Amino acid sequence: MTPTLTSREATGERREERILRAALTEFGRRGFAAAREGMIARLAGVSTATLKQHFPTKEALFREMVRSMVVRTLHQVEPDAAAGLAAESAVRRLREFARWFWQTMDEPEYAALLRLSMVELTRFPELAVFHATEVTGRALRQLERTLADGVAQGEFRIGNTRAAARVILAALITHAHWFAHPEIFSGITGVDRAAAEESVMRVLVEGLRGR
Amino acid sequence: MTPTLTSREATGERREERILRAALTEFGRRGFAAAREGMIARLAGVSTATLKQHFPTKEALFREMVRSMVVRTLHQVEPDAAAGLAAESAVRRLREFARWFWQTMDEPEYAALLRLSMVELTRFPELAVFHATEVTGRALRQLERTLADGVAQGEFRIGNTRAAARVILAALITHAHWFAHPEIFSGITGVDRAAAEESVMRVLVEGLRGR
Amino acid sequence: MTPTLTSREATGERREERILRAALTEFGRRGFAAAREGMIARLAGVSTATLKQHFPTKEALFREMVRSMVVRTLHQVEPDAAAGLAAESAVRRLREFARWFWQTMDEPEYAALLRLSMVELTRFPELAVFHATEVTGRALRQLERTLADGVAQGEFRIGNTRAAARVILAALITHAHWFAHPEIFSGITGVDRAAAEESVMRVLVEGLRGR
Amino acid sequence: MTPTLTSREATGERREERILRAALTEFGRRGFAAAREGMIARLAGVSTATLKQHFPTKEALFREMVRSMVVRTLHQVEPDAAAGLAAESAVRRLREFARWFWQTMDEPEYAALLRLSMVELTRFPELAVFHATEVTGRALRQLERTLADGVAQGEFRIGNTRAAARVILAALITHAHWFAHPEIFSGITGVDRAAAEESVMRVLVEGLRGR
DNA sequence: TATGAATGAGTTTTCATTCAT
DNA sequence: AATGAATGAAAACTCATTCAT
Numbered sequence: 001m002t003p004t005l006t007s008r009e010a011t012g013e014r015r016e017e018r019i020l021r022a023a024l025t026e027f028g029r030r031g032f033a034a035a036r037e038g039m040i041a042r043l044a045g046v047s048t049a050t051l052k053q054h055f056p057t058k059e060a061l062f063r064e065m066v067r068s069m070v071v072r073t074l075h076q077v078e079p080d081a082a083a084g085l086a087a088e089s090a091v092r093r094l095r096e097f098a099r100w101f102w103q104t105m106d107e108p109e110y111a112a113l114l115r116l117s118m119v120e121l122t123r124f125p126e127l128a129v130f131h132a133t134e135v136t137g138r139a140l141r142q143l144e145r146t147l148a149d150g151v152a153q154g155e156f157r158i159g160n161t162r163a164a165a166r167v168i169l170a171a172l173i174t175h176a177h178w179f180a181h182p183e184i185f186s187g188i189t190g191v192d193r194a195a196a197e198e199s200v201m202r203v204l205v206e207g208l209r210g211r
Numbered sequence: 212m213t214p215t216l217t218s219r220e221a222t223g224e225r226r227e228e229r230i231l232r233a234a235l236t237e238f239g240r241r242g243f244a245a246a247r248e249g250m251i252a253r254l255a256g257v258s259t260a261t262l263k264q265h266f267p268t269k270e271a272l273f274r275e276m277v278r279s280m281v282v283r284t285l286h287q288v289e290p291d292a293a294a295g296l297a298a299e300s301a302v303r304r305l306r307e308f309a310r311w312f313w314q315t316m317d318e319p320e321y322a323a324l325l326r327l328s329m330v331e332l333t334r335f336p337e338l339a340v341f342h343a344t345e346v347t348g349r350a351l352r353q354l355e356r357t358l359a360d361g362v363a364q365g366e367f368r369i370g371n372t373r374a375a376a377r378v379i380l381a382a383l384i385t386h387a388h389w390f391a392h393p394e395i396f397s398g399i400t401g402v403d404r405a406a407a408e409e410s411v412m413r414v415l416v417e418g419l420r421g422r
Numbered sequence: 423m424t425p426t427l428t429s430r431e432a433t434g435e436r437r438e439e440r441i442l443r444a445a446l447t448e449f450g451r452r453g454f455a456a457a458r459e460g461m462i463a464r465l466a467g468v469s470t471a472t473l474k475q476h477f478p479t480k481e482a483l484f485r486e487m488v489r490s491m492v493v494r495t496l497h498q499v500e501p502d503a504a505a506g507l508a509a510e511s512a513v514r515r516l517r518e519f520a521r522w523f524w525q526t527m528d529e530p531e532y533a534a535l536l537r538l539s540m541v542e543l544t545r546f547p548e549l550a551v552f553h554a555t556e557v558t559g560r561a562l563r564q565l566e567r568t569l570a571d572g573v574a575q576g577e578f579r580i581g582n583t584r585a586a587a588r589v590i591l592a593a594l595i596t597h598a599h600w601f602a603h604p605e606i607f608s609g610i611t612g613v614d615r616a617a618a619e620e621s622v623m624r625v626l627v628e629g630l631r632g633r
Numbered sequence: 634m635t636p637t638l639t640s641r642e643a644t645g646e647r648r649e650e651r652i653l654r655a656a657l658t659e660f661g662r663r664g665f666a667a668a669r670e671g672m673i674a675r676l677a678g679v680s681t682a683t684l685k686q687h688f689p690t691k692e693a694l695f696r697e698m699v700r701s702m703v704v705r706t707l708h709q710v711e712p713d714a715a716a717g718l719a720a721e722s723a724v725r726r727l728r729e730f731a732r733w734f735w736q737t738m739d740e741p742e743y744a745a746l747l748r749l750s751m752v753e754l755t756r757f758p759e760l761a762v763f764h765a766t767e768v769t770g771r772a773l774r775q776l777e778r779t780l781a782d783g784v785a786q787g788e789f790r791i792g793n794t795r796a797a798a799r800v801i802l803a804a805l806i807t808h809a810h811w812f813a814h815p816e817i818f819s820g821i822t823g824v825d826r827a828a829a830e831e832s833v834m835r836v837l838v839e840g841l842r843g844r
Numbered sequence: 845t846a847t848g849a850a851t852g853a854g855t856t857t858t859c860a861t862t863c864a865t
Numbered sequence: 866a867a868t869g870a871a872t873g874a875a876a877a878c879t880c881a882t883t884c885a886t
Contacts, residue, residue, distance in 0.1 A: 031242055033241065034244030046872090049857090052856085057856085058855095121392060136400065150419070156419045160410055163410035167382050171381040173381075173385045174380070174382070178381075202371075202374075203371075203374060205420060207414070208305075248881065258846065261845080263883085456664075458860090459860065460860090468867080469867065470860085471870095472868065537751070547817060578841045579841075582832055585832035589804050592805075592806075593804045596807050597803050606754060606765050610770045611769065625797045625837075629839045630840070631789060631790060631839060632791060670877070682880085683851065
């Protein structure tokens, strides 16, 4: 009754998907140059020749992988993030956003994409633009909306919501990086993942002047 | 009395210096895996064989490069940055710090080191620790001092100066990354480098609550 | 009564014909080794798998192609060439032959076959023999007949008609090659295709002694 | 006393020469596409990597090979061909030329170059031009000189010495090809290598009209 | 010590051929 | 019988590292 998994279309899809996922793993681990197509093929459970039939060059594979993975992995999650929160206090929504953002960036796949978007930026500028648009841009817009709501509700007093959104996102991004590598940074920043949401938000909301 | 510059030791030093500088350029451009020792040798004006005589493996070269470059390029600058500013207003000092930090990260060499510290983190964790200690750690301490002074002078009201310092540095780092690649990010963040110091500082100092 | 063209056999034939023609094109362009079966399949408008079903190996395809193309393309034309000229002057008939030969070798298909017969001679000696028999041999016999007629008619005085036929054909073949690649040879040989028939014939008929 | 063969310069030269010679052998045997660089390396007694250090791509190797081999192999011989014959009878000189030409084209190296100049003509047109200029062009000029001398001495009566030279060379070239592959052609052309010089020359000198 | 040259050990890439539907 | 997909086998190519002078 279950449709055969080996039907042409089904396997085809499955295969490309598996290959792209494997590519993300290997590229994420090693970066573009050091990644080996042979390893990607093995991770995907196909021969190298099959891999090359679907993605003729290493570069094509990388491009496709970023394109599809950014779409596949990020879009399905983000819209939910602020769902049902429109009526909430803006501070609460910011907190939720931070929590969602850090949680998301904790997934190996997202982390790998983030890392690659920085690492291979010089070699693949249009992909960097794509990633920046899809991820940074969306996050900024989301944040700005929340801030504007907060201003409208009298919760915040900020002239430049865009600049504020940038500062928030910037702080979150670097923290995500620190969290992703506690073995490197926890000793230096003394950052406490658990308390971070609270403390970062307090600083951002109150500012250095306090109250 | 003046040591001859052509004495074995002296030229050796000169050579190694040139090689290490070339290595930073090439590794910074391409990352560890894609960098070619041949290119480094050419940039340094020596043969590949000579390069290998000084630094027997690619890894050794990379390690030495990071170690020496972090020390050479960062230490000589940072301590001066806030010198003579102890008496200044803390806000003013933060602004100066931001300006210095972004200016410094604008230099290709520093930017390359920052990028490598993120990119090659997995392959060379102890170097990442080294860099994090020498750069992130120092910057955090500097910032925390300034914040504490601000609190002492009644300028700031912050309970957790360490957390505040982290938020500031985190925001500055991501902005530095955005500034370093305007072709990617300026369209997305709409970030105006000239106005950034002012607007970022305002958000951080005032917070989202304002006043 | 007329067999349906879509009957298995008929379409099969059509397909094979299209494939063989495509094979001649691709093999002619690239030679045996560099030719790709995939390209032949595409030129013939079938899948590679279908191609392989008709001609299981590259070699088999090549052999079949040469065999059938030599027969298909050369035989239908040559016999007619000198038809009805038996009564003509032998010089006139030689001229006609040259014209026909060069015209024929101008067709891409014939030129390709000629080229392949030289190029792949080592790899497929029996095909080279086949081609030599069917083309060179026939042409030689034709020429020798004409020469013999010329001698009989008192037009020519040659002891060794076979040797003479060889010299004529040899000259025609190389000229055909020069004509086929004017971009290479026209500057070097200064050969004028239009005047060639006249000047070559004059030399051959008169000889170097003249008159 | 003998200079060391392993001195840098000496081996370098020797090596490249050996590689180029090996390349001629392999390319000549198989054509460009089917030739394997690994085989060339083995024939030359070096590793594939060494081969690639001297000639980075298969194409570069092929180009260099043709360029240097045409020069090396043809130039050293041809000038001698007509040496001391200026005073001879023109017929005699033509006969000498034919003998020299066929002998030369009998050497595997020359034969290979001739074959390649036809085979790879489409892929490397500028090499074909080079070869045509250096070989066909030179031969034509040499022949034309001889013919002009013959006319001046009253031995020949030809209006168009250039056309005559072309016809002669054309006949010689195809004959050379036939001689090079007796297993293919001897049965078909009935060509007798030993008698060829005599019979071909007679036809060319006397023409079909005789006397 | 400096270096031109050589190479081992991989990696990418290509393609005829096979498999499964 | 026709074909999309998969792959084994072979080749090109790259580069860190070693060797010999």
